[in-house]
Amino acid sequence: MAIHLRAHAFAANPLRGLSASAAVSPSAAAEALRSLLDPGSASAPSADAAHSHPHLSKILPFRRGRPLARSPDHPPAAAPAWSLAWLPPSRVPGVPPDAFVFLGAHGEGDGKEAAAYWAIDVGEGEGLRVSGGGDGDGSTYVDLRTLMVATDWSDKDAMGELAIAGHARALLEWHNTAKFCGACGARAVPTEAGRRKQCSNESCKKRIYPRVDPVVIMLVIDKENDCVLLSRQSRFVPRMWSCLAGFIEPGESMEEAVRRETWEETGVEVGQVIYHSSQPWPVGPNTMPCQLMVGFFAYAKSLEIRVDKQELEDAQWHSREDIKKALTFAEYEKAQRTNALKVNQMCKGAEKGQSLSADLNVETGEPAPMFVPGPFAIAHHLISSWALEGAPKLPSSFSNL
Numbered sequence: 001m002a003i004h005l006r007a008h009a010f011a012a013n014p015l016r017g018l019s020a021s022a023a024v025s026p027s028a029a030a031e032a033l034r035s036l037l038d039p040g041s042a043s044a045p046s047a048d049a050a051h052s053h054p055h056l057s058k059i060l061p062f063r064r065g066r067p068l069a070r071s072p073d074h075p076p077a078a079a080p081a082w083s084l085a086w087l088p089p090s091r092v093p094g095v096p097p098d099a100f101v102f103l104g105a106h107g108e109g110d111g112k113e114a115a116a117y118w119a120i121d122v123g124e125g126e127g128l129r130v131s132g133g134g135d136g137d138g139s140t141y142v143d144l145r146t147l148m149v150a151t152d153w154s155d156k157d158a159m160g161e162l163a164i165a166g167h168a169r170a171l172l173e174w175h176n177t178a179k180f181c182g183a184c185g186a187r188a189v190p191t192e193a194g195r196r197k198q199c200s201n202e203s204c205k206k207r208i209y210p211r212v213d214p215v216v217i218m219l220v221i222d223k224e225n226d227c228v229l230l231s232r233q234s235r236f237v238p239r240m241w242s243c244l245a246g247f248i249e250p251g252e253s254m255e256e257a258v259r260r261e262t263w264e265e266t267g268v269e270v271g272q273v274i275y276h277s278s279q280p281w282p283v284g285p286n287t288m289p290c291q292l293m294v295g296f297f298a299y300a301k302s303l304e305i306r307v308d309k310q311e312l313e314d315a316q317w318h319s320r321e322d323i324k325k326a327l328t329f330a331e332y333e334k335a336q337r338t339n340a341l342k343v344n345q346m347c348k349g350a351e352k353g354q355s356l357s358a359d360l361n362v363e364t365g366e367p368a369p370m371f372v373p374g375p376f377a378i379a380h381h382l383i384s385s386w387a388l389e390g391a392p393k394l395p396s397s398f399s400n401l
């Protein structure tokens with residue numbers, strides 16, 4: 001059994017499709033939002049022949065990197081599906097238009113009437129006033145990792161919601177960390193409906209774009225002995241093993257980064273490196289919200305392991321049979337259901353105040369001696385492709401996305 005996704009978690013955002021972005025321009029969306037937020041000050045709409053003005057504006061608030069989510073009041077017997085809790089502009093009164101970040105647009109109804117989607121960071125306590133959200137109205141702010149694990153990966157719409165939330169979080173966190181111009185130190189102000197920034201110093205005016213931090217993630221393969229190299233970091237939950245990964249240094253190709261990171265962390269030499277697929281990863285640390293995981297198969301030229309204990313807790317070669325047992329599909333489904341129920345309880349306010357930032361938590365009567373990350377992570381697909389589909393080749397499920 002292998003789980004084939006249409007796209008990785010956080011990819012295939014329905015608001016970023018080519019037809020979606022053609023429907024409404026950021027400036028037309030911003031103009032429509034301004035008139036909704038403050039109808040009295042609305043100027044006559046400018047002529048924009050190329051783009052229609054959206055008929056609806058929907059706003060997704062975030063608090064401390066967590067989107068506002070809701071879950072049905074009376075969940076069915078199966079795991080309840082969460083959804084993003086979009087608010088109308090009337091629920092965020094008095095917020096300056098510049099605080100909103102444009103996420104994209106989507107056709108509504110017969111496809112003629114478009115809706116524009118926005119995100120906003122409402123901060124803590126003294127933050128922006130948003131009516132609703134965590135006030136017993138069936139919605140609350142939920143950690144994106146919890147939502148990630150709670151999402152049914154076979155549900156295309158649910159995966160679309162997760163991708164939208166991930167994109168929004170990455171953009172909002174970028175706004176939080178890119179407050180000043182790196183060239184002159186003056187304040188950076190949002191432009192293009194929050195999709196860019198520009199230095200406020202008239203003599204500088206440097207344009208500032210959201211950055212993406214690429215991370216190489218590799219499954220190192222010993223072809224002769226039919227084994228792969230997996231590692232553990234001290235922050236991992238017990239029994240979890242995963243692929244090696246690391247940042248790319250200036251002046252280095254991705255293939256070189258794969259070889260250098262593998263050598264530095266485990267002492268294993270890598271020869272051939274084959275690209276597999278890539279995954280946006282907005283659930284890293286707040287200071288690095290726009291990571292892109294770039295996945296590779298890497299063939300080992302040497303086998304002796306020397307673990308860099310600064311970076312890793314352990315690294316070991318694992319046989320194909322052990323890896324197959326570590327692909328604990330029943331446990332992935334259980335973790336998904338458990339987290340979906342957790343989100344449901346949070347939205348009902350049942351577990352307010354408790355820390356529920358659950359990663360994959362696999363508690364069963366007879367736990368497998370090891371497991372690998374669930375299908376929301378590219379590591380899972382690198383490992384399962386090798387274990388279940390034989391020799392690595394470009395997987396058809398990802399190659400053309």
Ligand SMILES: [Zn+2]
Binds near residue numbers: 199200
């Ligand atoms: Zn500047």
